[in-house]
Amino acid sequence: MIATSMAVIQHVCSAPLARVMLPRSLVFSRSRGLSILSATRASHAVSQQVLLGMSEHELQQLALEFGQQSYRGKQLHHLIYKRKVKEIEDFSHLPQAFRNDLQEAGWKVGRSPIYHTVTAADGTVKLLIKLEDNRLIETVGIPVEDDKGSMRLTACVSSQVGCPLRCSFCATGKGGFSRNLKRHEIIEQVLAIEELFKNRVTNVVFMGMGEPMLNLNSVLEAHRCLNKDVQIGQRMITISTVGVPNTIRKLASHKLQSTLAVSLHAPNQKLREAIVPSAKSYPLDAIMKDCRDYFLDTSRRVSFEYALLAGVNDTTEHAVELAQLLHEWGRGNHVNLIPFNPIEGSEYQRPHRKAVAAFAAALESRKITVSVRQTRGLDASAACGQLRNKFQKNPLLAESENLQSQADVAVAC
Numbered sequence: 336m337i338a339t340s341m342a343v344i345q346h347v348c349s350a351p352l353a354r355v356m357l358p359r360s361l362v363f364s365r366s367r368g369l370s371i372l373s374a375t376r377a378s379h380a381v382s383q384q385v386l387l388g389m390s391e392h393e394l395q396q397l398a399l400e401f402g403q404q405s406y407r408g409k410q411l412h413h414l415i416y417k418r419k420v421k422e423i424e425d426f427s428h429l430p431q432a433f434r435n436d437l438q439e440a441g442w443k444v445g446r447s448p449i450y451h452t453v454t455a456a457d458g459t460v461k462l463l464i465k466l467e468d469n470r471l472i473e474t475v476g477i478p479v480e481d482d483k484g485s486m487r488l489t490a491c492v493s494s495q496v497g498c499p500l501r502c503s504f505c506a507t508g509k510g511g512f513s514r515n516l517k518r519h520e521i522i523e524q525v526l527a528i529e530e531l532f533k534n535r536v537t538n539v540v541f542m543g544m545g546e547p548m549l550n551l552n553s554v555l556e557a558h559r560c561l562n563k564d565v566q567i568g569q570r571m572i573t574i575s576t577v578g579v580p581n582t583i584r585k586l587a588s589h590k591l592q593s594t595l596a597v598s599l600h601a602p603n604q605k606l607r608e609a610i611v612p613s614a615k616s617y618p619l620d621a622i623m624k625d626c627r628d629y630f631l632d633t634s635r636r637v638s639f640e641y642a643l644l645a646g647v648n649d650t651t652e653h654a655v656e657l658a659q660l661l662h663e664w665g666r667g668n669h670v671n672l673i674p675f676n677p678i679e680g681s682e683y684q685r686p687h688r689k690a691v692a693a694f695a696a697a698l699e700s701r702k703i704t705v706s707v708r709q710t711r712g713l714d715a716s717a718a719c720g721q722l723r724n725k726f727q728k729n730p731l732l733a734e735s736e737n738l739q740s741q742a743d744v745a746v747a748c
Contacts, residue, residue: 385445386415386423387519387526388560401436415562419526421446443633445519449527462527466520470496470513473544474524476532489538492524494554495545500577500613502600504644505677507544515550521557524567540573542596548579548586569593575640578598578617583625587632596671597626598640601648602656610648623664630665642673643691645684654697661703669704 341631386394394415395408410428414420421444423437450465460476475491496513497504524543525536539561541547547554556572563568569592576582577598586595599619601607607614626637641657643649672695675685686694695705 385446493543
């Protein structure tokens, strides 16, 4: 899925709350005879601010900044997270003057359009969401119905546009890297899945495009919002990483009740470096020590992801070595085996079912808890980054640029 690098981790701080708005003399310009045109021009100089991701308290404070009563902030919260309204102009419960003031001050909801969807025969849906800068990100909705007829709906979300770590088996890495996602661009993926399925998302996994630990601040901000505002339980959220030095310790300091999933993919350092190039900067013993410390600090068991690649890391000998590694560094470990999803241009192959079963049995016989991930959405470009690469390896042209390109062609002809 994802991998790690020694690139400097950018600690992106969220923007100050409300003081980036227009001065009150412009916000309330109608009563003072200032032309709407002047106010509109002034607002262009102000960075657009995003409502999605803000807490109810922050939205109440924002309402007060605009001279509204605090309950208007509660209404904003309901419109954004419950009704999932995408445009300020559609906030019908709010006074028109308040809506106008928000727009003139450069505020927006922070929702992006869906560019493309693919639905697999098993009901899995993969979305491409088109961001404001015309880049595409993937998110996946995975519905599972239990014996009682109730549905568990998992949203697999991206944390970056592409990924800089280039794991050898991952389609996302082959598509290159553009930038980190902002918190609202992570949150909106979950809301898009809820809208599409007309059902609540019950589980969120940070296993889409990108390495979450290289965008940890935004991931933590999105995590807070998904838990408190979208109301998804912390234990229903999983943050996955292939390992970035010093970040597991930082994550542990937040004492989350969510699951940490570490992508090992190999039982020894040499093989891991061949599969995950960035492993050279984060030795296996170091990452295992950090996982042990994470458990001691949080009392939360670490889950280990292991992508099975035919003839590379899927023998019973590898399983025995993996069991020894896990026992050396702790007890009560869980391994999630992931049979490789074939991707175009990859030298790797999907392992046979017998090999998967033998690998799992070898771990279980050595007291390691094992699950085998059910492959979903194979006919919907299921592998991470696969669908995005079909449509975009570079940013899409804006509509105006498309029109200009067509005009240039017409002139040349």
